[in-house]
Amino acid sequence: MTTPPEAVDRHETTERLLTWATLPFFVGGFLGPVGTLSVISIYPELRESFGVSTGAVNWSLSGYFLPMAALMLVSGTIGERFGRRRVTRAAFVLYAVASLGCVLAPNFGLFLAARVLQGVGNAFVTPLLIAGLAEVIRPARLGTAVGIYSGFQAVGGAAAPFISGLAAVIDWRLAFVVIGLVALVLATRPPAGEPRPAASAPPIRPLMTVRMSSLWVAALSAAAGPIGIGVLVGVYLRDGLDVSSSTTGTILLVSGFSAMALSPTWGRLIDRWGTRRAAIGSASVVTVLTVPLGLIDSPWLLAPVWVAVAALVGFVPVNLQHLAAIAVPDNRGGALSSVLAFRFFGHAVGPLIWVPLLADHPVVAFGGAGALGLVTLGAFAVATRSDGSRPRAGTSATAAA
Template sequence: MRTLPFYIGGFLGPFGGGVVAVLVPQLRDAFDATTAGVAATIPAYLIPFAVLQLVSGTIGERLGRRRVVRTAYFAYALLSLAAAFVPSLGGFLVIRALQGCANAFLTPLLLAGLADLVSARQLGRAVGTFAAVQTAAVALAPLGGGLLGAFDWRLVFLVQSAVAVALALMPPADPEKRDEAPRLRAVLTRRVGLLSGAAFTAYAGVTGIGFLVAVEAADAFSVGSIMRGVLLAGFGVAGMLLGRAAGDAVDRFGRVPVSLVGIAISSALVVTMGIAPSPLALGAIWFAVGLGSALVWAGINVLAVEAVPGNRAGGTSVVSAFKFAGNAVAPLMWLPLYHADPRLGFLGAGILAATAALFIAPLRVAR
């Protein structure tokens, strides 16, 4: 039970980032805006969220995890409340950007706090579960947003506000006192650089292609919006089912081997999605990709929290910044290829995902 608030907090950020995608029609009517204008709220959240994580972990370690996380939760709650009642699209865009900034101070500090809370023998299991929860949030955001939005789109933000207030009452503990304050330059290492490259390519090539799967389901098989949400949710469900087992595998077989196996499975399956013969096959493959992804992130996240012992949240936040940057740029990378030929979009994503192995392989550590 001590770890539950960490997992809920890990779910909240990615869910808040992706939930707007399914609310575009309602928001378009509410603000009397264009589809493009409302769609801009997605990068408005993700870009500050990704960029600020380059420094947010180190700032949080210096100022104190407990204080920073509690403040960030309260800020996120107030911003979510404001998002539910803001009268214009311009104001909504500003609020979304500020929400991304607030969440940048949550994800890496929660992961670092979780790593400090559990024993070394259970680190893989705990971090693997955290990774699965975040993956599930990305995949389940359209489904959750769609269900709440069917009643009123404002409920999406009011629920997030209530959850953030509750989590603010359960912040992570501060680490033991150090001889010197954590420094940003401590994270500027080859190891963090390799992990950042792996995080970017794996997210852009695997987790971040959910939109492409949705487009393929609609264009090739005329799947409706509700069933598209169910199909996309399969990825997150797979991650949830395998997350803890993937973490156990990391503890038993090692961080790097498990990550490499996951990369091989995920990248190969992504390529085949462009030639799926039916919506059932497409959903089954996407579910299997989610299983492979759980292995990838169980290994990468453990490597990240161990990369900079003196500034655990700082190293984690830099890797996380590149991870969500991959999510943000995925549409820009794959949509042009998809429009030329749907098979090319998935082929490009699969090839990029496979390159994550080039970043992970040099990081061999003792079993």
């Protein structure tokens, strides 16, 4: 009895996505958010260790985000030019050294400098890992692979405060010891990609297209709006609805795991539906679901609603990363890093716009943030206007399942 082709395809796909060859990509996706958000739950320990104010400690997060976002405008192109393998390895080594700097810093100034260096290293990691993943996964299954990668990112972001908080029971520096060790291990397994010297080097010019500009707008508006709305949920629960910090943290942790759980499903839907239908559908759904969140004035209703909505919101970043990975095949890293740069700028700007409105006008804050999804929707429509709504050739419903 012969094995049906569909069964063989499913087996090969599962095997390819779950081998030791691809695991470092996904672990790298987990490490980035852990390093980024590790300081959130150790503000008191940092204040006490370095004798600084909460405002100063805030820079341990902003000082990481800002250089990372700025450098991401070009980090992917640099990585493609000098070789993904070489640049990713160097980025992980820098990340490990910077983590050691966080452990050994005798004062807050040096700790902040180490955090800046961590941000510089992370600017190269995610775009080059996804670009490398796109080279080893066949196109018909790339959506699923990016979905799994996004799931690891989601659980990393959700687990980061828990990991550093647990380390703080003994010494908060232990969190950075672990982060540094993982980075060193990943430096031994960088993605493939050799340097492209002279004329074959990927230039910036191919990124200056209508499609890429649309993806930049989509990333910025989504991050400042619906996919960044978790920050508003956290502040609203804590300050507007008088929920304790520990309970708020638990709710946000559970919502992160819900996003992680569905990320592979979103990737499979991209493979099954095609890029245009998946992108437009995701932006439409999250806009409708996030706009009315400010109408909920009970924490016990908002908590389960947000856990469910957060899982659906995760469909948008999966689409963003997938579209960036296929937009410029000759410079995947550059396309991915530039889109991520605009996304991180959006995450930085969104709270500055909407959080001040929460105290007196939560409906306006959530409504305005959610309504930015309409901009994302329009940008997705432009970015995918030449794509059909059907899956690419070679994808079957069975293979996508």
